[in-house]
Amino acid sequence: MKLLLLLLLPILSALPITAQDAGALIKEADRLEAIPSETAALNKFKEVIKTDPANIYALSKCSELCSRIGSREIANPSKRDEWFKLAMGYATLAIKANPVSDQANVSMAMILGKSTLTKSGKEKLKNARAIKRHLDVALKTNPNNYLAWHILGRWNYELSNVSGLEKAGAKVFYGGVPEGTVKNAILYFEKSRSFQPYFILNYLSLANAYHKDGQKAKAIGLLKAIQAFPNKTEDDAKHKQDALKLIKGWE
Numbered sequence: 001m002k003l004l005l006l007l008l009l010p011i012l013s014a015l016p017i018t019a020q021d022a023g024a025l026i027k028e029a030d031r032l033e034a035i036p037s038e039t040a041a042l043n044k045f046k047e048v049i050k051t052d053p054a055n056i057y058a059l060s061k062c063s064e065l066c067s068r069i070g071s072r073e074i075a076n077p078s079k080r081d082e083w084f085k086l087a088m089g090y091a092t093l094a095i096k097a098n099p100v101s102d103q104a105n106v107s108m109a110m111i112l113g114k115s116t117l118t119k120s121g122k123e124k125l126k127n128a129r130a131i132k133r134h135l136d137v138a139l140k141t142n143p144n145n146y147l148a149w150h151i152l153g154r155w156n157y158e159l160s161n162v163s164g165l166e167k168a169g170a171k172v173f174y175g176g177v178p179e180g181t182v183k184n185a186i187l188y189f190e191k192s193r194s195f196q197p198y199f200i201l202n203y204l205s206l207a208n209a210y211h212k213d214g215q216k217a218k219a220i221g222l223l224k225a226i227q228a229f230p231n232k233t234e235d236d237a238k239h240k241q242d243a244l245k246l247i248k249g250w251e
Contacts, residue, residue, distance in 0.1 A: 022052050029061065036234050038065050054097040056104055063090035063107035067114050068233065087111040102142035109134040109151050113158075125162060128180075131155055146195035150202045153188035156180035157209055185209045200226050200236045204243055216250055223247050 029044035042065040048058035070083025094104035112127045138148040159180025189206035210219040223243040
């Protein structure tokens with residue numbers, strides 16, 4: 001028996017990680033993200049993908065985390081673009097593994113949106129249809145996906161800021177784009193809030209939309225509320241500071 005165990009040991013050690021082990025890695029990655037320690041969480045999700053390349057959740061989270069980390073590289077555009085390229089790669093793999101996954105489609109919509117926020121209105125409009133298409137799939141699969149509703153709110157808000165001249169150009173080059181309105185942005189941000197009431201970025205976006213809609217008191221109330229919320233991402237401390245600046249400028 002001892003000889004048999006000695007012979008089997010190298011074979012057993014070479015077996016792929018089990019679903020239970022993958023679950024433990026994901027649980028640890030989620031814990032690290034919640035601290036928040038996004039780079040550590042990303043590395044842990046990468047471990048999952050090494051052994052389970054089609055794990056939708058891990059692929060989607062890697063894309064989401066790369067998008068968020070890249071967004072903070074404001075002073076280094078080339079490094080930002082490297083992170084965004086990684087985010088696009090993970091989202092593409094997630095979509096390939098399951099084209100109707102809400103997590104995969106949200107991660108793709110997120111990186112398409114983030115990668116055009118720093119560009120011209122024309123570039124934003126170029127991706128507008130693709131973003132909306134991925135969000136439609138995500139919400140059809142899971143109508144409770146708060147990130148999908150938030151991104152749809154951002155989609156409407158950003159399109160509401162595009163000039164008529166840029167829209168005219170988009171009609172020539174891209175066949176036009178759907179209309180986005182502040183009213184719809186508010187509706188979708190509120191929908192996101194109903195599913196995730198402590199999502200700080202959503203409050204900040206909603207406050208901006210209410211302010212643009214002329215509802216200043218409601219906007220300021222939202223900005224004050226988030227000061228008591230726990231930080232869920234590495235961006236949340238800055239979001240709170242940005243909120244305080246807006247309050248000072250609006251009161």
